[in-house]
Amino acid sequence: MIEGMGDFAAEWEAGQALVEQLRGVHSKIAALQAEEAALMTRLYETRRAEQIDLGVGLLYAGESASTEIGVALKMSQRSADNLIAIGLDLKHRYPTAAEAFAAGRIDLAQVRAIRETLANVRGDLLSELEPKIAAYAENADPQRVRRTARRWITEADPEGQAVRRKEAEAERYVDVKAADNGTTILDGVLPAAGGRTLFEKLREMACTQVCGEDPRTQNQRRADALVALADGTGRLTCQCGRADCPRAPFDAVAPMPRKALVQVGVSAETLAGLQDNPALLAGFGAIDADLARQIARYARFQIITDTDTDNAVEKGRGVKELTYRPTARVAARVRALDGICRAPGCQVPAADTDLDHQDRFDHDNPDNGGPTSEHNLGARCRRHHRLKTLADNNRNGWKVDHLPDREVQWTTPTGDSITTSPEGTPYLFPSEPVPPVTAAGVPDAETISPFIDAGPVIDGLMEMMHLYCTPAQRKAYWRTRRAKM
Known part of the structure; x- marks a missing residue:
């Protein structure tokens, strides 16, 4: 035996054993995912x-189950909603995929791929294709499952594909989610042509509206171009900083950006620069003090004091508390203090919620019902407003109790309990001051230079390549370039 071959063989066998063990663990996890979705x-x-x-009503019956699951498992309501929807589809539409999932032969990602591609397929075609696609998924990654399933569906029913496409386009959406460190994730589904139109517009702006000395990468320019489309300027401003920038004449006549309506809760000390406590951006969460002050430059202010404006307990009810709708001042204060929907796991900004009476308002005799006051109002999205109303009427097994300091206790039908606190209060009235950081202590992040600085000449060449070269020709070109490197 050649020296070293024995060691190599042993390492190879050890690697094979690890791969087999990994397959086994992955299969067990998949089976448990299937069991969890079924439960x-x-x-x-x-x-x-x-x-x-x-x-x-049939439309809303059972929707509180995902909130109950969120309380029990400490998971988001959206995730529970998605898993319930998957479980229902597996039970009623995809029996072969359900069996493979339960056996651990396919995992949750593959199930999602099957479900998404077959979502709008009619019943007779579904019974023909579902077993075939489920079997194929056992040996294919999710993206390959999607591509192959779409081809099979189109081949089997080319006429119906147009209908399915229109139904899928009807589900189009755009969503913005909070990410880390003061950023957001833009998520959406657009019609195919619309998506390509948007990308090509962003690429055109990134390539033609700044000079070759602009320090941003192409990705950064496209991201800034999307914001420019939204804020009304419709164009990028070059950031080269040169007095003789060839784009300067165009930048000089660019319209002023429109300021979006956003809600930020921040302490007066932080706003004045005396502290650097974080602020609360509605629908996002915590942002740093520097960003809060940048947003505040163009803001309208509403002062929320830490003294209770609602003195109904001491002085009796005022006339305004006997009306169903709160005054603008009370509504603003309640939303500022609560920050988001007060239900567990819900992230709907308070600005987009209903103001719900904890003790029911009596329309026939307001003196006998709960007052329209700060103490008795809470921010709840429409879904959790329904949950609370059904709980008050003993129709869903939930119990919702208001506690001191605006805390709310939510008890599920099985007795699990969780207490939510107002999210806005700690930002408006921080208990521990954070010392301010000097401007010199917060350096601007350095821009990562691209491998190729896409100047005017290169941008022009890339534009010509996309216009006059087929994808196959472009791939062949890049393969040749890599071989020479």
Whole structure:
């Protein structure tokens, strides 16, 4: 035997054993994911049946199950909603995929791929294709499953594909989610042509509206171009800083950017630069003090004091507390203090919520019902407003209690309990001051230079390549370039 071959063989066998062990673990996890989705679905169906019997409408019966799951498992309501939807589809539309999932032969990502591609397929075609696609998924990654399934569906029903495309386009959306360190993630589904139109517009702006000395990368320019389309300027401003920039005449006549309506809760000391406590950006969460002050440069201010403006307990009810709708001042204060929907796990900004009476308002005799006051109002999104109303009417098994200091205790039908605190209060009235940081202590992040600085000449060449070269020709060109490197 050649020296060293024995060691190599042993290492190879050890690697094979690890791969087999990894496959086994992955299969077990997939089977557990299937069991979890099935259990969530059973809970949803149980709660739905119970609530229908209690008179809840078919449209909303059972929707509180995902909030209950969120409390029990400390997971987001959206994730629970998605898993319940998957469980229902596996049970009623995709039996072969359900069996493979339960056995651990496919995982959750592959199930999502199957479900997304077959979502709008009619029943007779579904019964033909679902077993075939589920079997294919056992040996293919999710993206390959999607591509192959789309081809099979189009081949089997070219006429219906146009209908399915229109149905899918009807589900288009754009969403903005909070990310880390003062950034957001833009997520959306657009019609194919619209998506390409948007990207090409951003690429055109990034390539033609700044000079070759602009320090930003192409990715950064496209991101800034999207904001420019939204703020009304419709163009990029070159950041080269040169007095003789060839784009300066165009930049000089660019319209002023429109300022979006955003809500920020921040302490007066932080706003004045005396402290650097974080601020609360509605729908996002915590942002640093420097960003809060930047936003505040163009802001309108509403002062929220830490003294209770609602003195109904001491002086009796005022006339305004006997009306159903709160005054603008009370509404603003409640939303500022609560920050977001007060239900557990919900991130809907308070500005987009209903102001719900904890103790019910009596329309027939306001003196006997709960007042329209700061103490008795809380921010709740429409979904959790319904949950609270059904709880008050004993139709969903929940119990919702207001506690001192605006805390709210939510108790599920099975007795799990969680207490939520107002999110805005710690930002408006921080208990521990954060010392301010000098401007010199917060350096600007350095721009990472691209491998190729896309100046005017290179941008022009890239534009010509995209216009006159096929994808195959471009791939061949780059393969040749890499071989020479």
